[in-house]
Amino acid sequence: MQQLTASQERGSTSRRTPSGDNGRPRRVLVLSGPFPSTVEPGYGVFVKERARAVADLPDYEVRVVSPIPYFPPLKLLKQWYHWSQFPYEEAIAGLRVARPRFALPPKIGGYFQPRLMEPFVRRCIDRIRREFPFDLIDSHWVFPYGVLAMSLGRRYGTPVVMTGRGEDMRCFPEYPVIGPQIRRALRSHAQFIAVSREIGELMRAQGADPDRVTVIPNGIDCAKFTPVDQAEARRRLGLPSEGPLVVSVGECLELKGFHILVDAISELSDRWPNLQAVIVGRPGRFGRDFTGVIKQRIAQHRLEERVRLVGGRPHEELRLWYSAADVFALLSSREGSPNVLLEALACGTPAVATGVGGILEVLAAPHLGLVLPERTAAATADGLNRALTRHWDRAAIRHTMEEQSWQRTAESVSGVFDRAVAAHSAHGS
Numbered sequence: 455m456q457q458l459t460a461s462q463e464r465g466s467t468s469r470r471t472p473s474g475d476n477g478r479p480r481r482v483l484v485l486s487g488p489f490p491s492t493v494e495p496g497y498g499v500f501v502k503e504r505a506r507a508v509a510d511l512p513d514y515e516v517r518v519v520s521p522i523p524y525f526p527p528l529k530l531l532k533q534w535y536h537w538s539q540f541p542y543e544e545a546i547a548g549l550r551v552a553r554p555r556f557a558l559p560p561k562i563g564g565y566f567q568p569r570l571m572e573p574f575v576r577r578c579i580d581r582i583r584r585e586f587p588f589d590l591i592d593s594h595w596v597f598p599y600g601v602l603a604m605s606l607g608r609r610y611g612t613p614v615v616m617t618g619r620g621e622d623m624r625c626f627p628e629y630p631v632i633g634p635q636i637r638r639a640l641r642s643h644a645q646f647i648a649v650s651r652e653i654g655e656l657m658r659a660q661g662a663d664p665d666r667v668t669v670i671p672n673g674i675d676c677a678k679f680t681p682v683d684q685a686e687a688r689r690r691l692g693l694p695s696e697g698p699l700v701v702s703v704g705e706c707l708e709l710k711g712f713h714i715l716v717d718a719i720s721e722l723s724d725r726w727p728n729l730q731a732v733i734v735g736r737p738g739r740f741g742r743d744f745t746g747v748i749k750q751r752i753a754q755h756r757l758e759e760r761v762r763l764v765g766g767r768p769h770e771e772l773r774l775w776y777s778a779a780d781v782f783a784l785l786s787s788r789e790g791s792p793n794v795l796l797e798a799l800a801c802g803t804p805a806v807a808t809g810v811g812g813i814l815e816v817l818a819a820p821h822l823g824l825v826l827p828e829r830t831a832a833a834t835a836d837g838l839n840r841a842l843t844r845h846w847d848r849a850a851i852r853h854t855m856e857e858q859s860w861q862r863t864a865e866s867v868s869g870v871f872d873r874a875v876a877a878h879s880a881h882g883s
Contacts, residue, residue, distance in 0.1 A: 479513040485603050486594035489520040490546050493539045496769055500672050500793050501594050506547045507864035517586050518551040521571045523558035554578040565631040567598040595622040601639045613878035617647040620790035623656040637661045645874040649791035650812030668870050672791040673863035676856050679800035682777035691774055697728030698842050701779035703794045706745045707738040711785025713751050717831035720755035734775050736766030776801035781841045789813050800855040802848030806837040822851055
């Protein structure tokens with residue numbers, strides 16, 4: 455398994471010009487269900503950022519296929535209705551996105567999702583390929599999209615790169631039916647990208663050749679996430695100008711640990727009488743919404759004046775919330791390469807976070823924040839107390855993140871693309 459720094463990979467890619475046949479730009483077909491839309495701009499935003507950064511490299515062209523399940527446009531379906539509103543085709547961040555629909559039967563459909571998607575995705579790709587003869591398939595999440603990509607790669611005679619991002623490698627390999635599909639995909643001749651060392655080790659443990667696994671964390675858009683003067687940020691958000699503030703961002707799911715943050719704020723009430731917390735995030739999807747439990751905890755501790763849930767906010771507004779905070783909290787039970795953590799640090803805000811997944815790698819430098827020894831209210835309260843009493847060099851935090859741009863991530867990814875194309879040519883397939 456290779457652990458490449460962006461600067462090392464950057465040096466190798468800057469000396470070569472990728473190309474497809476006849477010297478034309480290398481054409482990459484991105485395959486990922488989660489991908490932003492005008493309906494849900496934050497859905498899979500990290501996939502979009504990487505694809506856009508690759509498209510911005512010299513001599514690259516990128517198209518996106520983002521299959522989604524079919525649901526009729528009936529508002530009675532409530533949590534599923536939004537799927538029916540996604541456009542079939544649109545342009546996102548300058549990238550052309552096609553969204554073929556497929557039937558996904560409830561309960562059992564997920565086990566066979568690659569096979570259910572394939573005929574509809576193939577029909578879409580056949581149409582795209584007439585004008586965009588791609589050289590490589592760049593799939594995100596080993597299951598279901600990587601498994602599907604392997605079948606598509608054989609059909610179209612193109613190499614495949616799979617990116618492992620989280621639950622596809624932590625949880626799915628243990629599922630019946632799904633696990634064997636993942637292991638077959640990992641034993642293929644594809645190249646693999648892991649967004650953290652943990653994900654890379656899991657890929658290797660499930661059968662991936664270590665020489666084909668490269669660890670490349672997500673990047674950060676330092677032009678979008680720039681520090682704002684704290685007082686100005688609080689004024690624009692209508693927050694109190696005085697007193698310590700903790701901010702946490704993410705979908706309202708149990709795994710994000712917002713309920714633990716509420717308990718920790720309660721424990722700190724006497725020590726920090728002016729302490730407030732803001733939770734920024736939309737309700738959890740797919741029947742996993744944890745908002746009700748979070749509100750119950752707030753009421754139980756009588757923290758209605760101290761802890762606010764402000765719901766989902768536009769992505770471009772998040773820099774104000776990060777900049778307004780004294781500390782950013784991320785209390786996840788599992789993570790891949792958490793973009794919200796990178797975004798907060800890019801705004802110069804120190805973090806207190808659980809030591810899981812890619813968080814350990816991001817916070818390896820002690821001047822960026824504190825890693826909690828365990829995911830409990832007591833440990834969180836202690837970590838927040840230490841963070842709030844410590845002086846942080848916010849300019850130094852920002853400077854560190856400037857070395858982790860999406861451009862550098864894309865340059866590292868392009869090196870993996872090179873290896874995938876070379877290996878595919880060597881096998882004559």
